[in-house]
Amino acid sequence: MxxxxxxxxxxxxxxxxxxxxxxxxxxxxxxxxxxxxxxxxxxxxxxxxxxxxxxxxxxxxxxxxxxxxxxxxxxxxxxxxxxxxxxxxxxxxxxxxxxxxxxxxxxxxxxxxxxxxxxxxxxxxxxxNPLLQIGDLTVDEKTRMVTREKNTIELTPREFDLLIYLLKNQNQVLSREQLLTNVWGFDYYGDTNVVDVYIRYLRKKLDAPYSTPYLHTVRGVGYMLKE
Structure with missing residues (x-):
């Protein structure tokens, strides 16, 4: 081991x-x-x-x-x-x-x-202190477990990294370029479409099944995670 x-x-x-x-x-x-x-x-x-x-x-x-x-x-x-x-x-x-x-x-x-x-x-x-939280969404960085309303949510490694970055910067508007740089790295420079695709994946898993959305689009700027 x-x-x-x-x-x-x-x-x-x-x-x-x-x-x-x-x-x-x-x-x-x-x-x-x-x-x-x-x-x-x-x-x-x-x-x-x-x-x-x-x-x-x-x-x-x-x-x-x-x-x-x-x-x-x-x-x-x-x-x-x-x-x-x-x-x-x-x-x-x-x-x-x-x-x-x-x-x-x-x-x-x-x-x-x-x-x-x-x-x-x-x-x-x-x-x-392994837990990050917003409302009823909880992420354990140590076990990489994501739950909402006690339901376990399965994320890919990249979706998990994106969620962690959003959680650590919750209530801040993050541009596509910021997300691309800090989650994907500079190999993806200029390809901001990949951010939109993964935000859509996250939204489908984190928000769609629940009454309160946490992931918000700020038109012309980017995205933010907030209650």
């Missing part, structure tokens, strides 16, 4: 491979990316328990990847990998929501110890 799923975003392939081998030996499931754009897309398309993120990346920088992740996800622990003399990067990273940083070169045993600490802290945080 996997101890958790970890994403490694590191452009130096030898370092990424070394971290991957050590983590898999310790019983973790891993995925790797070598550019910021690829890493962000992977993070947004799958569920990860922890992210190891190099600051110096081609394309999107590690700090920009972190900023975009933290705009929608405050829970997943992020450990930055920084160069020895890059104090501004460390400070900026912590300000943007990184949980920890390791300075290169580092001992793999220390990285493993920090991963254990942050995964333990994360599981505690989710256990303390």
């Amino acid at each position: 996997s101890k958790g799923k970890i994403l490694i975003i590191e452009d130096e392939k030898k370092i990424a491979r070394l971290i991957q081998l050590e983590l898999e030996y310790e019983g973790y499931e891993t995925a790797t990316a070598h550019t910021g754009t690829e890493g962000l897309s992977l993070f947004q398309s799958q569920q990860f328990d922890l992210l190891i993120l190099d600051v110096m990346l081609p394309g999107l920088s590690g700090l920009e990847v972190l900023r975009r992740i933290r705009s929608t996800n405050q829970l997943t622990p992020v450990i930055l990998l920084t160069a020895r003399d890059s104090l501004p990067d460390k400070i900026s990273g912590l300000d943007l929501g990184a949980n920890d940083y390791m300075t290169k070169p580092f001992e793999i045993e220390e990285l493993l110890a920090r991963i254990r600490v942050w995964l333990r802290n994360q599981s505690t945080a989710i256990e303390e």
Whole structure:
């Protein structure tokens, strides 16, 4: 049984491979990316328990990847990998929501110890408050269970991610571009039709069978979730 799923975003392939081998030996499931754009897309398309993120990346920088992740996800622990003399990067990273940083070169045993600490802290945080709610609609982030009026609602992974983003920004009007960027990632840039399609899917499952709709269209702007 996997101890958790970890994403490694590191452009130096030898370092990424070394971290991957050590983590898999310790019983973790891993995925790797070598550019910021690829890493962000992977993070947004799958569920990860922890992210190891190099600051110096081609394309999107590690700090920009972190900023975009933290705009929608405050829970997943992020450990930055920084160069020895890059104090501004460390400070900026912590300000943007990184949980920890390791300075290169580092001992793999220390990285493993920090991963254990942050995964333990994360599981505690989710256990303390796994529920998101609006009216009689409840979502448990830990079990990914969605219920309304005590009825279980089955959602696909993408529908679930869209609902989570709407719930975390309820009572705010969200443009199609915002939803596309934060739920689908930049691979879908410009294809806002996909947002309308998935909003329709969600509406059919969350609102259609019930008397009170929560998902509202704001004409010419986008969508919002509100009572």
